[in-house]
Amino acid sequence: MIRVPFHDGWSVGPKLGAFESRTEATAAVPVTLPHDALRDLPRSAESGQGVHAGYIPGGVFEYVRQFEVPLEWADKSVRIEFEGVYRDATVFLNGDFAAHEHNGYAAFVVDADPFLRFGEENTISVEARVHRDSRWYTGGGIYRPVHLVVADPVHIALDGTTATTADIDGERAVVEIATIVENDTRHTATRRVRWAIADADGADVASGNAPITVLPGHSATARLRVAVENPRLWGPDSPHLYRVRTELADAAGVVVDEDETRLGIRRLQLDAARGLRINGESVDLRGACIHHDNGPLGAISVADAEQRRVRRLKDAGFNAIRSAHNPASRALLDACDLHGMLVMDELADVWTKSKTAFDGSVGFDERWRGDVAALVVKDRTHPSVILYSIGNEILELATPHGATWSRRLAEEFRRLDPTRFVTNGINGIIANLGHLAEIAASDPNTMMADMGEQMALMNASPFITDSIEESAAVLDVVGFNYADSRYDLDAELFPNRVIVGSETFPDRIASLWADVRRLPHVIGDFTWTGWDYIGEAGIGRVDYTDAPGYEPTGTAGPFPYLLAQCGDIDITGHRLPASFYREIAYGLRAEPAIAVHRPQHHGRPVAKTPWSWDDVVSSWSWDVEPGSAVTVDVYADAEEVELLVDGVSIGRSAVGSPRALIARFETTYRRGELTAIAYRDGAEIGRSSLRSAADPVLTVRAEGSEMSADGVGYVEITIADADGVLLCDADRLVSVTVSGGSLAGIGSGRARTEESFGADAVTTFDGRALAIVRADPTADQVRISVTADGLEPADAVFAVRQASSSSRPDIIAV
Known part of the structure; x- marks a missing residue:
């Protein structure tokens, strides 16, 4: 079998009508696959896809490539394998229709034999359509790998x-x-x-x-x-x-x-008394929900990006991911296999009832078996996959017909792969949107609660208990979104029910994890989210309500919000204070973690959403006057914490306020070293420090000494002092040039921005930015040079490692 990447030589442009010709404005441009056709489109507040896609518009795109077909292939079987095209992919070979795949996340194979012209140049074109079909940023086009496969008949x-x-x-x-x-x-x-x-x-x-x-x-x-x-x-x-x-x-x-x-040789066991066991050992799922985009790269999936993301999630204390709300890429699952990351892989966000104007509900009743089969065929060789999720917050789930669909889908997964467990992300409120008044009437306290508490109280109501019982009964593991109020309740009502927190609020991890440890039938928790993402823009933001022109907008962030701003790890791969809080809650970190509220906003009124974290940074370098008031939080699994500046104590504070595992201090800012010491039973159990930065230096660091010729390389850009201490208040525009390669993406963790991932410059955020590069086909090294006003230029170098003959490790070319 010859199985080679089919990534070079493509061009893409807007899809034209049958009688239209390309102009300068609609000209096709050369691209290398995988490619996200949406990422670099101009954003605006009037974008038809709105806040869901981070105000990035949709469109219809056409990819075209010419390729030679040798005469000796005439007695071979020639196929073209697409790992994912978003969405409604239509494939033409030499102008003739060859295949259609509606599902933007399903792999599919085109049998090319009937269309090929042997001994001459052939043309393949692929159309993709994206328009108001999702509640998050999907990207668009041929965003996952493609392979040309030539084999014996x-x-x-x-x-x-x-x-x-x-x-x-x-x-x-x-x-x-x-x-x-x-x-x-x-x-x-x-x-x-x-x-x-x-x-x-x-x-x-x-x-x-x-x-x-x-x-x-x-x-x-x-x-x-x-x-x-x-x-x-x-x-x-x-x-x-x-x-x-x-x-x-x-x-x-x-x-x-x-x-x-x-x-991977492994044994899975599951029951309500012992929870989940892998190879006979109990495992609690320290889970992260993640979306499929790769930050500055857009929605494309490449092995280097997925490997990096999984490594960093694992280093942050997670041992499981949920691919929300769509099937994971092959490259992501390969990374999870290699690093021991457990996976809940999800089929869909909708079944037969729509959530957006043109989503996957259209035709689901005819396609569902193919969608399930595509997911199972991809996943069944991956030991990391232990749970198939048949859906997320399905609208019709609480009806008899919805329960019928629940059973139908669950049984199809079991028929195709009986070796894994089946779950579903159930939100009883979403499934009963037409009955909210009845649910609230059953418990008047729900109307007095905030959004998060209200969701928990409603999800525990008798009305929801009854309405979701059948759909829950078809599952091996009942996934609950924002319904931890059901954990103890269901132990009494349904003693054989096994539960996972399939989606939970980030600031409740201390109590949620205590429930997982306390209750054997609750096998884990998946926070929303482990890694920040494009779209659902501003869902986790913090607003200062005294800002000029402020208007409440609910959970939707106004333009120019681009990112959700709700990840433990930002889109550049940098761990935020929430990540260290979670690591402490999991019991994986003994040292306290310091989080400083931005002193320039001290005392201002704030508005948060249930997915927000505090507006804090792990820094003691601020461009404010000495003596400025500042709030310091210390995260610690301790009884009390002492805070010191340059070795001088400014006091002790009990842990537990304003939330579990937090000690809060009100103090004033002065440069130096800030140290937190955690105590239990009067004895020190850990300490950590932050130091103020000296004069700024532009630093550029390549992640690793080499990169693959068919992969990407990551470069960290920081504004820090000579010892690497970041300056949070010294952000500036950094410009990047690349020799021996090209810039694949550039960005920062700033959620509200009008800067483009496709530019050659970006403004650092809290002293950080990230550049991602590709190598030229013939280069033996890639050099990245960075400049910033007022600072000495800096650069970094990758040696280029030549690509293997196949980009997938599970199939080789011969």
Whole structure:
């Protein structure tokens, strides 16, 4: 099989009518895939997609590429594999319709054979449409990888090998391997399938083979059961991976096709008394909901970006992610396999009732089986995936017909993959929007509560208990969005029910995690969100209500808000104070963490949403007058905290106010070293410090010494002193030039901005910015040079590592 990336040589422009010609304004521009057609479009307050997409407009786009088809391919099977095109992808080959895929997150394969012209140049075009079809930023176009696949007419199906391990003990694991072989010829074909399982060092630990006969125009499945002795198990703390190598040989023993499949040997167990167990050990899910965009790159999915994101989430204390509200990319799942990150992979945000004007509800009743199959085929080789989520806050879930859909979807997942658990993100309020008055009447206190408390109280009402019972009963794990009020209640009402907090408010993690530890039937918590994202703009912002022209806008952030501003980690990958608070709540951090409220806003009235954190920064470098009032929070799992400036105590404060795990101090600002010491039973249990920065220096740091020729490299840009201490109040415009490559994206953590990710300059935020680069095809190094007014220029260099023949580790090219 020849399986190569199909990423170069494309152009994209707005889709024109049949009788229109391109002008200078509509000219197509060259691009490299994956590509986000929306990211660089001009934003405005009048954008039709509005706050959902961060005021980035939609559109209809056409990608075009020419490619040579050699004569020797005439007796081969030629396919083009798309991992994701957003949305309503329509593919034409040499002007003829070849395929359509409505789902913007589903992989699909185009059978190119009927359309190709052998021995000459061929043209492929792909149309994609994005318009008011989502509640978040989707991106648009061919935003996930594409591969050209050339194989023998009798070949292994794409994603055709699965390996499962239901029978595991301390001495061996029985691996059940199944490989689908397809026959595109007019004759019956008999072949032999050979398998070998290799460990991480490449040594074969088990093997076997079997003959297979495939009728013309059909497929058949070859199977093997083989034992791996003394298996090394895959788990969150030890993600050991094996490889299953599959060969297809003809009658003479010549290998005509080959692929590799990742295998993680692990055992899942689940019950209300013991919770979730992996390989016999109890695991509580320290979960992060994440959206699929990659910040300054837009919506594109590339391996380097997904690896970096998963590593940083893991370093921040998370051991699980929820792919909200759509199926995860292959690259993200590969990263989770490698780093031991558990995954809840989600099918959809809507079923048959719409949430936006042109969303996926249209035609769902006809497409749903294909959507489920596409997700399962992608996920079933990934040990990181332990939960399939059939939906999120589904509108019709509380009706009899909605319960029928719940059962239908859950059973289809089980039919296709019985090795994983099924859940659903249930919000009883969303499912009962037409009955809010009845719910509130059952508990008048709900109308006196704030939004977060109101949601919790309503979700625990008897009305919602009854209305969601059937839809919850079809699940292995009941996911509750903002309904921790049900945790103790359901232990009494439904003693066999297993629950996960599938979406929760970020500032309640201390009590939420205490519930997870206290209640065995509650197996984890997924905060909204672990990583900030584009769209749902300003949902987690902090407003100062005395600002000129301030008007309450609910949870929607007014233009020019671009980012949600609700992640523990910002879009550049920088951990915010909320992340350290969560790490302390999880019991993973002994040292206190210091968070300083911006002194220039001291005393001003604020408005927050349930997804907001305080407007704080871990810094003691401020451009305010000495003696200015400042509020300092110290996060600590302690009884009290002492605060010192330059070694002089300014007092002690009890932990627990204004929230659990926080000690608050009112003091004044002066340059120096700020130190927090945490105490329990009168003894010090940890300390941490912040120091004021000296004169600013522009610093540019490449993350790693090399980058892949087919990947991206990350460059951190900071305004800091010579020792690396950031200056929060010294933000300025930084300009970036790249030699040996190109700028793939640039940005900062600033949520309210009119700057573009596609520019060559950006204003730092709290002293930080991020540049992302691609290498030129022939470059052996990439140099990034950065300038800023008043500071000495700085640069960084990547050596370029040549790309492998395949961008996916589970299939090789031969």
